[in-house]
Amino acid sequence: MLLADDGALRNDNWRHLEDSEAIPDSNPVTVSFARWEQESEALRARNGRLGLRLPSDAPVEAIAPALDRLELIVLSFPKFTDGRAYSQARLLRGRYGYKGELRATGEVLRDQLLFMRRCGFDSFTVGQRAIDEDWPKAFADFDTFYQAAADGRDPVMRQRLSRPR
Amino acid sequence: MQLVTGNRLWDGVVIYFTASGTWSPAIDDALLVEDDAADALLAKAQQGPSPLPVIGAALVEAEREEERVYPVTLRERIRAVGPTTGPMTGRRATELVKRS
Amino acid sequence: MYRYDDFDQRFVDERVAQYRDQVRRRLAGQLSEDEFRPLRLMNGLYLQLHAYMLRIAIPYGMLSSAKLRKLAQIARRYDRGYGHFTTRQNLQLHWIKLEDTPDILAELAGVEMHAIQTSGNSFRNTTTDPFAGAAAEEIEDPRPYAELIRQWSTLHPEFSFLPRKFKIAISASAEDRAAVKMHDLGLYLRRNDKGEIGFEVLVGGGLGRTPLLAQTIKPFLPRRDLFAYLEAVLRVYNRYGRRDNLYKSRIKILVQSLGAAKFAEEVEAEWRASAQEAPSLPDNYVDEIATAFAVPAHDQSPVDEAAIQRAIARDPAFARWMKHNIAPHKIPAYSIVTISLKAVGGTPGDCSADQMELVASLADELSFGEIRVTYEQNLVLAHVRRDRLYALWQRLDQAGLGASNIGLASDIICCPGMDYCGLATARSIPIAQRLAQHLAAREDEIGRFDIKISGCINACGHHHLGHIGILGVDKNGEEVYQITLGGDAGEKASIGAIIGPAVKNAEVTEAVDRLVVVYLEQRQDGERFPDTYRRIGAAPFKAALYAPR
Numbered sequence: 001m002l003l004a005d006d007g008a009l010r011n012d013n014w015r016h017l018e019d020s021e022a023i024p025d026s027n028p029v030t031v032s033f034a035r036w037e038q039e040s041e042a043l044r045a046r047n048g049r050l051g052l053r054l055p056s057d058a059p060v061e062a063i064a065p066a067l068d069r070l071e072l073i074v075l076s077f078p079k080f081t082d083g084r085a086y087s088q089a090r091l092l093r094g095r096y097g098y099k100g101e102l103r104a105t106g107e108v109l110r111d112q113l114l115f116m117r118r119c120g121f122d123s124f125t126v127g128q129r130a131i132d133e134d135w136p137k138a139f140a141d142f143d144t145f146y147q148a149a150a151d152g153r154d155p156v157m158r159q160r161l162s163r164p165r
Numbered sequence: 166m167q168l169v170t171g172n173r174l175w176d177g178v179v180i181y182f183t184a185s186g187t188w189s190p191a192i193d194d195a196l197l198v199e200d201d202a203a204d205a206l207l208a209k210a211q212q213g214p215s216p217l218p219v220i221g222a223a224l225v226e227a228e229r230e231e232e233r234v235y236p237v238t239l240r241e242r243i244r245a246v247g248p249t250t251g252p253m254t255g256r257r258a259t260e261l262v263k264r265s
Numbered sequence: 266m267y268r269y270d271d272f273d274q275r276f277v278d279e280r281v282a283q284y285r286d287q288v289r290r291r292l293a294g295q296l297s298e299d300e301f302r303p304l305r306l307m308n309g310l311y312l313q314l315h316a317y318m319l320r321i322a323i324p325y326g327m328l329s330s331a332k333l334r335k336l337a338q339i340a341r342r343y344d345r346g347y348g349h350f351t352t353r354q355n356l357q358l359h360w361i362k363l364e365d366t367p368d369i370l371a372e373l374a375g376v377e378m379h380a381i382q383t384s385g386n387s388f389r390n391t392t393t394d395p396f397a398g399a400a401a402e403e404i405e406d407p408r409p410y411a412e413l414i415r416q417w418s419t420l421h422p423e424f425s426f427l428p429r430k431f432k433i434a435i436s437a438s439a440e441d442r443a444a445v446k447m448h449d450l451g452l453y454l455r456r457n458d459k460g461e462i463g464f465e466v467l468v469g470g471g472l473g474r475t476p477l478l479a480q481t482i483k484p485f486l487p488r489r490d491l492f493a494y495l496e497a498v499l500r501v502y503n504r505y506g507r508r509d510n511l512y513k514s515r516i517k518i519l520v521q522s523l524g525a526a527k528f529a530e531e532v533e534a535e536w537r538a539s540a541q542e543a544p545s546l547p548d549n550y551v552d553e554i555a556t557a558f559a560v561p562a563h564d565q566s567p568v569d570e571a572a573i574q575r576a577i578a579r580d581p582a583f584a585r586w587m588k589h590n591i592a593p594h595k596i597p598a599y600s601i602v603t604i605s606l607k608a609v610g611g612t613p614g615d616c617s618a619d620q621m622e623l624v625a626s627l628a629d630e631l632s633f634g635e636i637r638v639t640y641e642q643n644l645v646l647a648h649v650r651r652d653r654l655y656a657l658w659q660r661l662d663q664a665g666l667g668a669s670n671i672g673l674a675s676d677i678i679c680c681p682g683m684d685y686c687g688l689a690t691a692r693s694i695p696i697a698q699r700l701a702q703h704l705a706a707r708e709d710e711i712g713r714f715d716i717k718i719s720g721c722i723n724a725c726g727h728h729h730l731g732h733i734g735i736l737g738v739d740k741n742g743e744e745v746y747q748i749t750l751g752g753d754a755g756e757k758a759s760i761g762a763i764i765g766p767a768v769k770n771a772e773v774t775e776a777v778d779r780l781v782v783v784y785l786e787q788r789q790d791g792e793r794f795p796d797t798y799r800r801i802g803a804a805p806f807k808a809a810l811y812a813p814r
Contacts (some may be wrong), residue, residue, distance in 0.1 A: 006544065066700045078785065083426025087503045090423050094542045110289065111304055118422035133295055141283045144276040146416045148544055149423065156416065158548055175292060175315035185425050214296030221312060238742055239692075240476055240683055244302035248684035250694050251612045258316040258360055 002103070003124040005117045007136030012125070014051060014072060024048065025056045030074055033058050044069050053105075056084040064096045073098065075121070077106035086119045093150035094122035120150030167203040168227050168234070169210040170244070171219035178258045179244045180219060181234075186216055190259045192234045192245040194224040197227060202231040266329050266635060267557040268413050276366065276419075277374040280381060284308050285367035292364065307387065307390060309355075309380030309424070309434060310366055313687045317361040320383040325411035325435075326354035327637040330625040333636055335376040337621035343369055347609040347617045352435055352678060352727055353432070354392050355383055359685050387425045388418035391433040394442040395637040398558055399601050401593040403505055404454045404463060405524040407437040407554040410491070413546070417492055422432040424499045427515040428506035431499070432471075435464075439756065446470050446478045446758040447730060449516045450498060455485055463487045468498060468528065471519030474725035476760045477517045480627050482529035488551065490536075493543030497536035497592040501528070505788040514554040561633040568598045568651045576655045582799040585709070586658050586669040600651050601630075604661060604675065605668035609701045614642030623664050631657055641678055643671065673708040674716060674781070675701035678727055682720025682737065683744075689720035691737025691744040696773050703774050704781065711781060713793050715754070730754040732794035733777055744770045750780070750806055751798035759795060779809045 002012050015029045023029060023046065030051035036043060043050060044066060051062060051072030063070070073092060075085040085104065092098040104116050105125040112131060113124060117139060126135065148155045169182035173190075180188040181195035186209070191194070198206050203224050210222050226237040236242050243249060247256045269277070284304075291301045309320040321336065328336075336356055339350045339674030343365050344358040351357055361369070373379055382388055391414045398406045414433060418424075424431075436443040436621070437454035445451035451467040451585045464486045470479030486494050502516045520528045536543070577584040592601040593693050604624060607613050616624075624644060632646035639645060649657060661667045668675045677700060680686065697718050704711065717731030721738075728734035734749035745767040752761030768776045784804050788797045 058269075080300075081426055082508060083386075083424070083428075083503055084508075086423045086426065087500050090500075095538060109300060109492070111283075112426075115420075115422040115425055133290070139447075142276065142279045142420070144272050144279060145422075146419050147421050148542075156276075157544075159272065160270070160553070161468070161550060172312055172316075175364045177312060177506050179315060214293060215297070239744065240314070240689075242682060247315065249692065250684055250698065251615065252617075253315075253345055253360070 001083065001126055001130065003127075003130050003135060003145045005122045005124075005139065007139060009126075009130065009136075010011040015050075016053065016074075022109055030072060030073070033063075036063070051095060051101075054088065056082050056088070056097065058088070058089045060088050060096065067092070067096055067098045067100070070098075072101045072102055074103045074105050074125075075106060077104060077112075080107040080109050082106075089116070089119040089121055090150050110135045110138045114141050118145070118153070120153045166197040166226070166230060167206070168192075168197050168236075169201060169207050170195070170225055170241070171210075171222035174216055174218055174220050176241075177178045177257065180249075182206070190257070192227075193226070193232055194237070195234050197229050197234065240242055266327060267324075267408075267554070270745070273377070273416075274374075277377070277379050278380075280308075280420075281367065281370045281374050284370055288363065288367050299715060301436070303385060304361075305366075306384040308366070308370065309383035310361070310363070311384060311687070313359065314683075315685065316359065317363055317366070318357045318364065318685070319361045319369065319380060320351070321356045321358070321378065321531045322383050322390055323355050323378075323638050324415050324647075325391055325397075325408055326395050327408065328638065329376075329633045330628045330636065332376050332378055333625040333628070335372065335378065335619050337618040337625070339369055339372060340621070342616045346619075347615055348434075348621070349681060350614045350616060350638050350644070352640050352642060352680070352725055353390050354395075354640055355390055356464060356638070357681070359681070360419055374801055381419060382429075385425075386427045386429050388421065388428055389432045391415050391418065391435065392443055392448075392640060393435050394438060394600050394776050395603075395639040395645045396442060396592065396647060397437065398560065399594050399599070399639075400438050400751065401595050402438055402440075403595070404437045404456055406555070406558050407435045407452075407454055408558045410452070410454070411435055412554055412557070413551070413794075414489070414495075417495070419542075421499075423496075424503055427499070427503055428435040428508045429511075429516075431502075431516065441754075441756040441758075442639070444727070444730065444754040444758070446756075447472055447727070447754065448479060450495070451479045456505075457485055461487065464491065466494065466498075469517040469525065471515050471517040472727060473515070474512050474722050474727040475518065476519075476724070477521060478521065478758050478760065480525040482525055482532060486565070489548070490543075490545050491546050493539065493545065494532070494536055495504045496543060497532045497539060500535055500539075501531045505531075532731075550719065561635075563596050563599060563648065564650060565596060565598050570651070573651060573654065580655075582656050582667075583667070584665060585653060586662075588653065589669045589673060590671045591654070592784070594648065598650055598656060600649055600654060602646045602649045602654070602657065603639070603671045604646065604666050606643050606666075607670055607676045607701065608665055608699055609670075609675050609705045610667045610698055611665075611675050612696050616644075620664055623660070627657060627660060641676065643676070653805075659770060670705070672713045672715075674711050674714040675708055676702040677701055678715070678717040678731070680717075680718070680720050680726035682726075688723055689737070690722070690739040691720050691746065693718045693720035693726060693735075695736055696737070696770070697736060699704050699774050700777055703778065709783075711785065712791075714781075715752075716777070717752070727754065729754075729760045730758065731761060732798075733780060735773065735777075738767065740767065746770065746776075746803055748776060748780075748810070750803060751795050753795045764803060764805060765811060768810075775814075776810055779812075780806050783809045 028049035435452040453465040466483040467479035637645040679697040683689035719726035719728040749761030
């Protein structure tokens, strides 16, 4: 099940292919980073909607040239304490200007959702707890932020400087 | 012998697992078992509906002499009776008044 | 003193509400302890031996009298009427209940305080010179930068789950009173040839299992680039710091493994690549924040120094306090006063609620309502007119705060140790107490002497940086103490060397005594201990320490 950054819950329409599975012609599929490295030419040539799953130690630089071809990138939090995907997300959104869907998977917990959204994630792989514990509320935990991030919200510094004197 | 100890979730007080399956702040109430039954005791102490009343449950070595239980390590003795120096020497969190 | 505007206040209020709900979910069983632990740590709440411990943030060590009074109230209402000032300028309360913590944080928010990020794998308290804004020599007040870094580093969405904790310190004087070199990232304020303000940036310091001093990776960073560069450092660390081994996860390990030069290159590359989106620090914003730290309206009318000298001549106890606890202020009519929290025989760094309230009142009367906390676990009143010093000392002395030992052998840095701390492997406070009692009679003769004691390898007592450092460990169920020599904090920082086999708890006082005797016999021309140690080496100390009784 997916949680979107507007708080809506929906089903996941993507197929997340094992490395051994054949790639269908048109359905939306994601492949692993390892497979991407092996078969990127073929994948880029394919007509269907394409996504990529990156491990938390993958260099996002390596996929930068192909971003316009990717509709979905799935980043991983193998444990919620592994914060590398926050940097991956910021680089993808900021430096590399990625405009497609950026999804969090792995140990995605309620109290990190806002950090994730601020770093540019717009969908989150969640389970039943997201409903039972009303996870969408977590996006509203704060509306005051000290730093500029990938979500485009005005940080406090900018708001202070733009106040009339 | 071994006993199971931890801290109480809502206030952090040091507690000990008893024979009746409850938790007591008094170490003399602790259930001591032989080493080969220790793992099972630890597992039993951590059963129950969430939230468990205990956090950080662990086995520690101790001996019972008549009514009193004596932990083997200095660390556990300090947990059982309080700091050895300062304004709370020999005093424990159980003496704090429960407000709620 | 920085004052919250509506943004800051709203932020801490939101944080309290978030935390209150997290506690509710924990107590309702919706959050497991594994899920809750990082959340409570990010609000400074530890589980220790006897109860929960709350570490309240005192940003860069600055308190107002209102804040200090609130800390006293909280210590009384929710704890046991005392608190412990730490080696990172924070305050710890050791007898806290989880269920009280949302209310405690709400009370703190009411005086513009919090416990955000005093633990956890993110930015900790950014610390600075306790004499900032008053010191006789200072390039510029470092506190505005400390406040700017505090805000930038608070709930940073990209850097809240780093491989490990991240500690920043900043200093602006030639004498480094913030121990910058032992930090993950250190900043020395600098001026370039054009007189522009910038920073020397050092990275990779830290104590613990692998003590290392920070190395310079950028000799001069222009001020406007501060946050862009910091983000580059943090992004390199967040991406490449080790996460497989808890003991190898600080940035110091990454800097050590790459080498400082290569690490600096990685940061430069990241910084350059981010130039488009990177946050710039505009001058007018620095100025705006700096207005909060404006110099108080000092009374510069002449001081009757002769009267002070008469008081000194008349009262040897006051004379001693003047000699050790007073530092020069940039304004001649004023002095910087350090209040010792190292009463001989007491617990280093502890302060009762009554004492806190007294210090708050004294600050209101005599020091523009400001109090600072030092990383050496003492308090500072930074702006005291010299003709009020005698009256101040009398009131401090009456309250048990008159110990005249700043920088002397009984001014010991000491962590709570195994009497309190769940991580400790041995007790530390009783060692400090016995040493202070033993050395106090001779400490004037000994002079400047830094003894630092840690109850475990995590080194919260900074033992690596002690002239004599003492580390308590567990050997087969017995408390034994490893002694290191020749450490030094400050701008001439050095890591102490282990002198030999550990000594037993009951032998520590005798051991230190023998080392002090060697120092007194061998020192030349007023050398401090580290200088003597560097000159004569370890051998004479070793021989004395391990000589048969």
